[in-house]
Amino acid sequence: xxxxxxxxxxxxAVSSRGNFxxxxxxxxxxxxxxxxxxTVGGSLDDLLNDLPLLIPxxxxxxxLRSAEQxxxxxxxxxxxxxxxxxxEALIDAMNSEQGNFYVDWGLDLLERFRGERPxxxxxxxxxxxxxxxxxxxxxxxxxxxxQATDAQAFLKLVTRANTPDDIRTLLSVFKEQIDLxxxxxxxxxxxxxxxxxxxxxxxxxxxxxxxxGSAKTAxxxxxxxxxxxxxxxxEALKS
Numbered sequence: 001x002x003x004x005x006x007x008x009x010x011x012x013a014v015s016s017r018g019n020f021x022x023x024x025x026x027x028x029x030x031x032x033x034x035x036x037x038x039t040v041g042g043s044l045d046d047l048l049n050d051l052p053l054l055i056p057x058x059x060x061x062x063x064l065r066s067a068e069q070x071x072x073x074x075x076x077x078x079x080x081x082x083x084x085x086x087x088e089a090l091i092d093a094m095n096s097e098q099g100n101f102y103v104d105w106g107l108d109l110l111e112r113f114r115g116e117r118p119x120x121x122x123x124x125x126x127x128x129x130x131x132x133x134x135x136x137x138x139x140x141x142x143x144x145x146x147q148a149t150d151a152q153a154f155l156k157l158v159t160r161a162n163t164p165d166d167i168r169t170l171l172s173v174f175k176e177q178i179d180l181x182x183x184x185x186x187x188x189x190x191x192x193x194x195x196x197x198x199x200x201x202x203x204x205x206x207x208x209x210x211x212x213g214s215a216k217t218a219x220x221x222x223x224x225x226x227x228x229x230x231x232x233x234x235e236a237l238k239s
Contacts, residue, residue, distance in 0.1 A: 005182070006059055006154070006206035007031025007237055008227045011217045013039040013072070013210075017047055023213040024054060030224050031237065032059040034104070034208065036217060038071040049089045051101070061126070062090075063104045069130050070218060077112045080105075085119050094120040102153045104128050107142075110149045128156035132188065132219070135159040135166035139173040147179050154205055156184040160219065161192030171195070171202065182206075193220040197227065200236035207233070 010030035012023045020040065027033055033055055037044055051060060064080055065071030084090075084103065093099045103120065107129040118125060127149045129142055136142070136159065146155045161167050167187045174183060182205035186195040196207050209224035210216045227233050 005031075005200070006061070006184070007200065008224055008233065009034050009061065009206050009208045010211050010224045011208045011221070012036060012214045013217045014214050015039060015041050017042060019213060020047065021054070023211050026211040026213060027224065029228055030058070030209070030211075032061060032206065034061040034063055034217075036072075037062060037064045038066070038073060038075060039215075044083075045087055045089075048087050052089075052093050052099070055100075057100075059100050059102060061102045061104050065104075065106065069106050069108075069128075070132055077109050080109055081113055081116075091119045094124050099124075102126055104154075104156065105151065107146060107149070110151065111145070114149075122150045123152040125151045126154040126156060126184075127151035128158070128184075130156075130188075130218075131159040133160055135161060135170055135187065139170065143173055143177075147181075152181060154182040154184055155179070156206075158185065158218075159187055159192075160189045161187035161195070162189065164191060167192060167195050187220075188218050189220045191220075193222065196220070196222060197230050197232055201232050 008030050009032045010027035011034040012020060013036035014020045014023050064083060066075040067073055093101045102124050104126045107127055110127050127146050143157060159170050170187055184206040185204050186199040186207060199207050207227060209222050209227045211224055
């Protein structure tokens, strides 16, 4: 697994620009920011145009997630692909060597448009897959599919833990991996909550928390204040 870390990521999922600005004020201590574009109402173009000024100093992960992968609504793959192609300000920010913007694209999106040229460099594109119901038996094949993509920013594999063994099952799939790309992996749900506090220590590249004024974006998600107060997280961020 790669060494690049996004650290404690404040996931902001709000319905309006005003709520976004208020939530962002509570995320000052987070290492990185995730902006859940699928929840925002109104003009996304206006928000995207202003993001470089609103968050100039930290990595920003932009997510437009469909309902089957935890998003707020159903967004067809063709609509997602078209969205990422059309905002010139975002494309300029993503292609800037001084920029700090990344996108989190679902595995289904990258597989659907395999062979198509994305509007951003591959080192700004991450690839993710989530199972909000269970930890499935085919984790090795899912990881193989993630690794088969050209995404370079990170690979993300997150499942729901319904038993204590589910966490061990999820994390064991990464043992002896030689892929050098950063990996984000932890378990969701009440039983998976502990893994959100230990994943950075275990060599993974990010963990997500909510902020005041923003909804939780996954079951079992702690606040960024809880994460940042935890000694295991603090030690991992120092290393």
